[in-house]
Amino acid sequence: MSRTQHVLIVEDNDDDFETAVEAARRSGVINRLDRAVSGSACLEMLGASAQQPGPLPALVLLDLNMPSEDGRDALRLIRNDERLACVPLVVLSASANPRDVQFAYTSGVNAYHVKPVNHASHLGILQKIFDYWLVDILLPTQRSLKPS
Amino acid sequence: MSSGSANGADGDPAGHHAPPAWADGPYSIKRHGTSLTHCDSEPIQAPGCIQAHGALLTARLADLRVLQASENTPRYLGVPAEQLLGQPLAGLLDAADLSRLNEMLAHDRLEGNALYAFTHAARGGLPALDVCAHTVDGALVLEFETVGPSASALRHPGGDFFTLVRSAVSRMQGTIGLLPFCEQVAAEVRHITGLDRVMVYRFHADLHGEVVAESKLDSLAPWLGLHYPEADIPKPARDIYMRIWIRPLPDATAPLVEMLPLANPDTGRPLTMTHCSLRGASVMYTEYLQNMGVAASLTMPILIEGHLWGLIACHHGTPTLFPHPMRAACELLAQVASLQLKSAERIEQMDWQLKVENIQQKLVTKAAREGDLLALSDRQPSLLDAMAGAAGAALYHMGRWWCAGNTPSEVQLDSLAEWLNERPEFDSSTRPVFATDALSSLYPGGAEIVDLASGVIAVQVSRLRHDLIMWFRPQTLQTIRWAGNPNDKPLVPGPHGMRLTPRRSFELFLQSVRERSLPWTQIEIDLALRLRLLVMDLVSSAGEKLTELNIDLVSSNEELDAFAYVASHDLKEPLRGIHRYAWQVLDSAGSLEPENRARMDSLMRLALRMDSLLDSLLHFSRVGRTTLEFEWVDLNEVVADALEMVGVRSSDDACSIVFERPLPSAMCDVVRVREIYSNLISNAVKYNQSARPRIEIGYLLSEEPGERPLAPPDAAGQTIYFVRDNGIGIEERHFDQVFRMFKRLHPQSNFGGGVGAGLTVVKKVVSRHGGVVWLSSAPGEGSNFYFTLPYGLRAAQIEVTDAEPGQAGVPT
Numbered sequence: 001m002s003r004t005q006h007v008l009i010v011e012d013n014d015d016d017f018e019t020a021v022e023a024a025r026r027s028g029v030i031n032r033l034d035r036a037v038s039g040s041a042c043l044e045m046l047g048a049s050a051q052q053p054g055p056l057p058a059l060v061l062l063d064l065n066m067p068s069e070d071g072r073d074a075l076r077l078i079r080n081d082e083r084l085a086c087v088p089l090v091v092l093s094a095s096a097n098p099r100d101v102q103f104a105y106t107s108g109v110n111a112y113h114v115k116p117v118n119h120a121s122h123l124g125i126l127q128k129i130f131d132y133w134l135v136d137i138l139l140p141t142q143r144s145l146k147p148s
Numbered sequence: 149m150s151s152g153s154a155n156g157a158d159g160d161p162a163g164h165h166a167p168p169a170w171a172d173g174p175y176s177i178k179r180h181g182t183s184l185t186h187c188d189s190e191p192i193q194a195p196g197c198i199q200a201h202g203a204l205l206t207a208r209l210a211d212l213r214v215l216q217a218s219e220n221t222p223r224y225l226g227v228p229a230e231q232l233l234g235q236p237l238a239g240l241l242d243a244a245d246l247s248r249l250n251e252m253l254a255h256d257r258l259e260g261n262a263l264y265a266f267t268h269a270a271r272g273g274l275p276a277l278d279v280c281a282h283t284v285d286g287a288l289v290l291e292f293e294t295v296g297p298s299a300s301a302l303r304h305p306g307g308d309f310f311t312l313v314r315s316a317v318s319r320m321q322g323t324i325g326l327l328p329f330c331e332q333v334a335a336e337v338r339h340i341t342g343l344d345r346v347m348v349y350r351f352h353a354d355l356h357g358e359v360v361a362e363s364k365l366d367s368l369a370p371w372l373g374l375h376y377p378e379a380d381i382p383k384p385a386r387d388i389y390m391r392i393w394i395r396p397l398p399d400a401t402a403p404l405v406e407m408l409p410l411a412n413p414d415t416g417r418p419l420t421m422t423h424c425s426l427r428g429a430s431v432m433y434t435e436y437l438q439n440m441g442v443a444a445s446l447t448m449p450i451l452i453e454g455h456l457w458g459l460i461a462c463h464h465g466t467p468t469l470f471p472h473p474m475r476a477a478c479e480l481l482a483q484v485a486s487l488q489l490k491s492a493e494r495i496e497q498m499d500w501q502l503k504v505e506n507i508q509q510k511l512v513t514k515a516a517r518e519g520d521l522l523a524l525s526d527r528q529p530s531l532l533d534a535m536a537g538a539a540g541a542a543l544y545h546m547g548r549w550w551c552a553g554n555t556p557s558e559v560q561l562d563s564l565a566e567w568l569n570e571r572p573e574f575d576s577s578t579r580p581v582f583a584t585d586a587l588s589s590l591y592p593g594g595a596e597i598v599d600l601a602s603g604v605i606a607v608q609v610s611r612l613r614h615d616l617i618m619w620f621r622p623q624t625l626q627t628i629r630w631a632g633n634p635n636d637k638p639l640v641p642g643p644h645g646m647r648l649t650p651r652r653s654f655e656l657f658l659q660s661v662r663e664r665s666l667p668w669t670q671i672e673i674d675l676a677l678r679l680r681l682l683v684m685d686l687v688s689s690a691g692e693k694l695t696e697l698n699i700d701l702v703s704s705n706e707e708l709d710a711f712a713y714v715a716s717h718d719l720k721e722p723l724r725g726i727h728r729y730a731w732q733v734l735d736s737a738g739s740l741e742p743e744n745r746a747r748m749d750s751l752m753r754l755a756l757r758m759d760s761l762l763d764s765l766l767h768f769s770r771v772g773r774t775t776l777e778f779e780w781v782d783l784n785e786v787v788a789d790a791l792e793m794v795g796v797r798s799s800d801d802a803c804s805i806v807f808e809r810p811l812p813s814a815m816c817d818v819v820r821v822r823e824i825y826s827n828l829i830s831n832a833v834k835y836n837q838s839a840r841p842r843i844e845i846g847y848l849l850s851e852e853p854g855e856r857p858l859a860p861p862d863a864a865g866q867t868i869y870f871v872r873d874n875g876i877g878i879e880e881r882h883f884d885q886v887f888r889m890f891k892r893l894h895p896q897s898n899f900g901g902g903v904g905a906g907l908t909v910v911k912k913v914v915s916r917h918g919g920v921v922w923l924s925s926a927p928g929e930g931s932n933f934y935f936t937l938p939y940g941l942r943a944a945q946i947e948v949t950d951a952e953p954g955q956a957g958v959p960t
Contacts, residue, residue: 015728065717094720096766097713117723117759119731119752 005058006032007134010042010071012063016115020061023126029134031058039074050083057087059133062109064093064100072103079108086140088133092125174410174418177428178403190430192384194418196410197428200402201469202277202293204426205232205240206412206419209253209288212237215412216287216419218426220405224292226274229408237290242269249281249288258283260391262423264472268292278472284420287412291426294469309477312340317484326489326496330361333460333485338363340477341446341470343462347371348450350458353667354585357381357458385433386456388422389449393479396425397445399467400437404428425475443467446475448482452490460485497671500536504675507533512682531617534679537672538619540600545615555620556597563593564601565616574608581677582606585621585667595663598623603665605673607680617679621665712769716762723762727755764905771912776817778939783811783869786818787845790825796833796843803833806844812867816937820913825871827906828933832873835931844872857932862920866936874930883923887911910935 007029011017017035024033034057036042042060049056060078064071075091078084091104091112104112113129116122176196198204203224206216213236217229225232225240238246245266252258252265262282270276277292316336323329330348338346345368348361355378362372389395405428411418421427437445444464450457460482470478507529531541532552540553542561549558556564568574573582583605588594594601603621608614730751734740740748784807796803814821825845832843848856848868856868878886887907910933914921918939925931 015725019728094724095713095717097717099713115724117720117727118756119724119728122724122728 005055006034007130008034008036008042008045008057008060010036010039010060010062010074012037016063019119019122020126023123024130026123027127027130027134029130031134039071042071042074043077046078046081046084046087050081056084058139059129060087060089061129062089062091064091064104065095072107075104075107075109088137088139090129090133092129176406176410177431178406190382190384190432191418192430193388193422193427194420195404195428195430196418197404197406198421198424198426199397199399199428200405201398202291202426203405204292204407204424205237205290206287207237207290208414209283209286212288214240215414216407216409218405219408224274224277224294226272233408237288245279249290252281253283253288258288260284260423262289262291262425265290267295280425280472282423284423285412285415285417287414287419289419289424291424293426295471309340309473313477313480316340316481320481320484320488326492327360329485329488329492331363333481334361334363337448337460337462337478337481340481341462341474343444343446343464343468344368345371345463347461347463348458349376349461351456353669354378355386360458381459385430389447389456389459390451390454391422393448393482394425394475395445395447396470396475397429397434397437397447398469400429400434400443400445401467437463441465444470446470446478448478450482450486450489452486452493457486457489457493501671501675504534504536505678508675508679508682511679512686515683516686531619535605535619535672535675537621537666537668538603538605539622540620542618542620543616544618545609553620554600554622555618556600560593560597561618564591564597564604564618565614567591567593568606568616568618569608569614579673579677580608581673581680583668583673583676586664588663598663602663603668605668605676607676609680609683617676617683619676621668623663624666712766716766719762720759723755723758727752730755761905764909768905768909768912771820771823771909771916776820776916776939778815778817780813781816781818781821782813783821783847786822787811787825787829790822790829793822793826794830794833796829803841803843806842808844808846811845811847811869814867814869814937816917817913820916821937824910824913824935827910828871831906831933832871832875832931836873836875838874842874844870846870846872857934858922858924859934860920860922863922863934863936866919866938868934868936870932870934872930872932877927877929878923878925878931879927880925883925886923887921 007024009017009020011020021033024031034045036045042062046057046060062071062075064075071091071093075089078087078089089109091109092115093100093104093112094115096114101112110133111129113125116125174196175191175194177190178197198218200220203221204216204218205214205221207214213234214232217232219229221227221229221232227240232240237249241249245268248266252263256263258281260282262280265279265281268277268279276295278295280291280293282289316339320329320332320336323332330350334346334348337343345362345364347359347364349357350360351357357376357378357380359371359374362370364370407419437443440463442463443466446462446464448460450460460478510529511531511534530552531543532538535541538553540551540555542552542555543550544561544565549561551558551561555561568582571582574580583603584590585603587602587604588598599622601620602623604618606616606618608616730748734745734748734752791805796805829843829845833841847870850865850867856863859868887910911921914935914937916939917937919936921933921935923931923933
């Protein structure tokens with residue numbers, strides 16, 4: 001993982017974003033944490049990243065059920081954008097509704113997690129996510145699968 | 149009537165097996181006559197004879213030389229017929245008349261269309277003659293008719309028929325309704341013609357006729373309402389009325405005059421006289437008229453859309469001439485009548501149809517409101533009102549009869565229905581209706597109910613239950629009455645006997661309609677079909693409502709599901725907040741007093757407990773609604789999975805899991821049954837204070853001897869599955885409570901603190917499998933939980949015996 005890659009956290013809830021920041025701190029994440037408070041903000045930021053020569057996010061952590069703008073639209077649009085094909089997309093949602101889970105995976109998310117009520121568990125899950133997606137896995141060095 | 153011949157079997161002096169005279173060679177009605185048996189094929193369009201009140205010539209169109217002449221030419225033209233043959237018309241007619249004729253031939257459409265040409269002036273003791281001309285079969289036909297006194301001329305000396313017709317038409321147009329219109333037509337025609345009796349005669353669907361309107365001399369007996377058999381106006385006569393507008397017969401007593409020669413020498417064929425007003429009448433007709441005391445008749449057809457609706461028939465007691473202007477006026481009135489009747493009849497039919505459809509709609513609405521077809525039979529309006537021309541109606545529904553009006557008895561209805569249900573008519577995909585006007589001719593039991601049900605319309609509203617709707621009509625005899633005695637004057641009948649008299653005719657009509665009802669009209673049959681559709685809609689809409697409810701249920705289940713998730717999500721959000729803040733307080737504030745620390749702990753624990761309660765609720769609500777998927781499941785594997793879920797290993801020293809014998813396979817939903825076992829095992833371990841908990845898992849087959857402990861009746865014949873423990877046991881008074889949601893018998897802190905949903909889920913899953921769950925226990929003696937899973941087995945049996953897919957899934 002390149003340290004120059006940032007993590008985009010799409011989260012409308014300030015507390016939950018704070019929890020993510022705390023988990024990142026505990027996991028020793030050195031990447032920059034960016035926040036988008038809505039699906040559309042997320043798309044804007046990703047669109048900007050995609051057009052610039054700089055690196056794409058190492059991880060997008062997405063809350064599906066945001067009241068103002070639906071994370072679902074963002075999810076679909078991200079996965080329909082060829083330039084963002086290799087960006088890991090992980091859902092962390094309060095919803096355990098099988099329909100949401102089904103939707104997320106068929107739309108192409110890489111993992112789906114439920115936000116637990118237990119705060120310690122919440123932190124734990126976030127730490128696992130960061131550890132796994134920012135440390136354990138290997139991402140392509142090219143921006144997309146398209147050979148350049 | 150207008151043409152009084154008949155093919156009745158009686159009174160035939162000519163011998164009815166002889167071939168008709170027209171079978172070989174040119175025919176002359178005068179020479180050959182006709183008989184009652186043959187008049188249905190009588191060539192009345194080419195009778196070879198004309199009436200005596202005029203003369204007829206035919207001339208070759210090419211050179212206008214005479215081809216045929218009537219044998220009475222000396223009387224009207226002063227020249228014997230033989231001498232006229234081959235002569236040019238120029239020798240006979242005035243130059244002006246001839247040039248008028250040539251002009252007409254050049255400019256007018258004369259083929260089959262007789263037009264007044266000129267008046268042949270009186271000369272040398274010969275009368276003045278009106279001449280009509282038309283062409284037929286390559287010949288010019290000239291009809292010379294005497295201009296003389298007529299009934300109409302006496303009444304209208306000025307003879308301004310144009311004005312007469314104009315005011316007549318405006319009065320006719322002022323009437324409303326079919327019958328008032330017909331009455332006006334009869335009155336107007338009588339006013340213009342001055343004839344003794346004018347009738348509007350209507351053909352019914354079976355071609356029998358009825359006098360529907362009449363205008364007559366007061367001294368004559370009324371014929372209004374009389375019916376006549378089809379044979380009274382035989383087919384050749386009906387055919388001819390489709391092609392001409394008027395038929396004069398000024399003197400029924402006059403002798404017939406033969407054509408000379410009978411056949412056209414150019415073609416060898418007799419003259420077609422369809423459009424000749426002089427055409428000789430059938431002796432059947434003239435004799436009939438004479439038997440009625442009628443000397444002259446004038447008949448106009450009423451055609452509606454190319455179909456012979458009826459006739460305007462005029463009778464006069466003495467011979468009278470029908471001058472051209474009067475005939476033209478009558479033709480015009482008949483044409484106006486035809487056009488007006490068309491719309492009057494249509495309006496009347498539509499009114500009637502609307503009225504009946506309205507009643508049908510009311511009936512069906514009523515039945516729909518009351519949710520029962522029986523609403524069709526009681527009170528007002530009833531089924532009987534839905535078929536205005538019926539005398540009785542019956543509905544078979546819910547295995548019994550509901551009748552209105554005059555109907556056969558229930559026993560008679562039963563056998564009729566049995567017979568009807570086999571009729572192929574009901575198999576028709578387009579018009580599944582049975583309609584007859586002569587039930588006894590089709591149905592053996594019909595003879596005994598002719599007075600009630602000679603006519604029947606039946607529709608089936610449920611094939612499965614044999615539900616029927618029927619309407620009945622009595623035989624016509626019951627419905628038709630004499631409208632007066634037409635034989636008020638004793639008459640000496642002619643050579644063909646009494647057959648050719650109105651009374652005999654009427655009697656014959658009655659005979660022809662014995663065991664017959666008035667026929668059902670197309671509109672009535674359509675209405676029956678319409679009501680059937682309405683009723684079937686009603687019946688099937690009840691079924692559809694059920695289907696809709698099921699769909700609603702499915703979708704409401706899905707909505708409930710979605711709602712449960714949303715509710716759980718929304719309820720959990722604040723819980724997460726509460727838990728987080730408490731956690732953060734504890735995490736950050738190391739200096740918290742022990743008391744407050746405990747409170748924070750408590751707060752967090754309560755939030756987590758609330759979280760599990762929500763999960764349980766959500767789970768429980770889904771258990772009740774998701775569709776089970778039945779399959780053959782090895783219960784040994786299910787239990788092994790459940791043990792693993794609960795975190796118990798049978799090899800553990802901490803706990804012994806005992807199987808008396810391997811478990812069987814069961815037809816069930818594997819996921820749900822695993823939940824039964826995991827919950828029961830979990831409870832067995834949890835509520836156990838023994839040093840070494842012992843859990844026994846087994847089953848009892850229904851046919852096995854031995855104890856079936858406390859088994860409720862519902863478990864009879866079922867395999868009983870059980871989970872036994874040596875735990876703390878349950879007091880009997882709590883047996884029911886243990887299955888209640890969130891009902892715990894112990895403080896939460898004891899025994900590992902579940903939420904109290906496990907046994908509720910067990911009970912729900914078992915009942916979804918059609919089974920029962922129960923227990924036997926005592927404090928300190930452990931607990932035995934028993935359950936059955938019959939649905940899956942039943943589903944499996946259905947599957948095996950019916951080999952029908954989709955039976956195994958028990959819907960929610």
